[in-house]
Amino acid sequence: MAGRLPGAAASSPLPRALLLLAALALFTISFLSLRSLRPAVGPSLTATDESRRVLQLQPSSSVYHSPEAFAAGYAEMERSFKVYIYPDGDPKTFYQTPRKLTGKYASEGYFFQNIRESRFRTDDPEKAHLFFVPISPHKMRGKGTSYENMTVIAKDYVEGLITKYPYWNRTLGADHFFVTCHDVGVRAFEGLPFMVKNSIRVVCSPSYNVDFIPHKDIALPQVLQPFALPQGGNDVENRTTLGFWAGHRNSKIRVILARIWENDTELAISNNRISRAIGELVYQKQFYRTKFCICPGGSQVNSARISDSIHYGCVPVILSDYYDLPFNDALDWRKFAVILRERDVYQLKSILKSISQEEFVSLHKSLVQVQKHFVWHSPPVPYDAFHMVMYELWLRHNVIKY
Numbered sequence: 482m483a484g485r486l487p488g489a490a491a492s493s494p495l496p497r498a499l500l501l502l503a504a505l506a507l508f509t510i511s512f513l514s515l516r517s518l519r520p521a522v523g524p525s526l527t528a529t530d531e532s533r534r535v536l537q538l539q540p541s542s543s544v545y546h547s548p549e550a551f552a553a554g555y556a557e558m559e560r561s562f563k564v565y566i567y568p569d570g571d572p573k574t575f576y577q578t579p580r581k582l583t584g585k586y587a588s589e590g591y592f593f594q595n596i597r598e599s600r601f602r603t604d605d606p607e608k609a610h611l612f613f614v615p616i617s618p619h620k621m622r623g624k625g626t627s628y629e630n631m632t633v634i635a636k637d638y639v640e641g642l643i644t645k646y647p648y649w650n651r652t653l654g655a656d657h658f659f660v661t662c663h664d665v666g667v668r669a670f671e672g673l674p675f676m677v678k679n680s681i682r683v684v685c686s687p688s689y690n691v692d693f694i695p696h697k698d699i700a701l702p703q704v705l706q707p708f709a710l711p712q713g714g715n716d717v718e719n720r721t722t723l724g725f726w727a728g729h730r731n732s733k734i735r736v737i738l739a740r741i742w743e744n745d746t747e748l749a750i751s752n753n754r755i756s757r758a759i760g761e762l763v764y765q766k767q768f769y770r771t772k773f774c775i776c777p778g779g780s781q782v783n784s785a786r787i788s789d790s791i792h793y794g795c796v797p798v799i800l801s802d803y804y805d806l807p808f809n810d811a812l813d814w815r816k817f818a819v820i821l822r823e824r825d826v827y828q829l830k831s832i833l834k835s836i837s838q839e840e841f842v843s844l845h846k847s848l849v850q851v852q853k854h855f856v857w858h859s860p861p862v863p864y865d866a867f868h869m870v871m872y873e874l875w876l877r878h879n880v881i882k883y
Contacts, residue, residue, distance in 0.1 A: 545812060554876070562875050563601060563603040564596065570615065589663065590620075591857035598860045617661070628668060659682065660684075683698070704785065716769070724748040725770075725773075727751035742830065796848055797819070810876055
């Protein structure tokens, strides 16, 4: 046919069909690649009936940064996470056994006891993801050990482990961790700068000005157990006081808080702890009547008042700079707490009054959802404080092998 170009055969049916198939294949590959980026959540990852039940509830919850990722990661942790505890040390003095399971440093004792009883412990170091260095500064402190002697004991013990075992040198200590809730306990490791720098520190003083390194170290919640009264929750109609704080003025922010607001008619602010002479458990009962419980940093950035607020159903107001909050990798604290800078203390009342009743109810409902994460049990139970600490450790178990 006159005028037909040699390349016109490219418009025949067969090449068009091949182009269509190629486009379809490209679309399918792209679709599958995108699906592979979504976290896999399925029954195969669940380790127990309890975790399976909670796993089904997670996606509808808003208190987690990523409910699906948390559910899948938690289940995988339960299934496979293993920790080796060094057996060295005298169990009657400083190692292996907690000092006690009460008081504001109880979290340290509970962790020591829980890790020994848990499924995560392995006696085979070759199967371990992490290595636990079981020194309890809280126990040393309880026996009257001075800070200077604590430092010597910790240094000698860790250096002895490094000499005796090959595991530290495989990663320069990056797959090792220690746990301490006592503020002096954090200082007890100052003679081991390489451990502070490389190892995972699970501490109750998670402030950036004490060498705390976010995403390496872990904030251990300070929980004052046993609680004097039952959990609060689903009781917003009883909460008529706008804000509450009572405590010692042992920090600059607390001095300012008391000076500005102690005579306010809507904020129950006291510059001293409530005396027992006024009545039994007056301090704890005030949590039940309050919407927002103020949690300013004291001599340390951490405070048992935060876990008290959560337990009693009072929305915590975090009034502290440079505080890496417990379980921050999983929990979205802004869904159940009010996070403020210390400079916001001057506008504290107006900030709290600007929160609508609807917003408060939402914060309170979310708070009830996270209460189970801030309680220690012995033996431990799923999703309690111990398992949340283990989950944080699980997130950090992938280390560089030098």
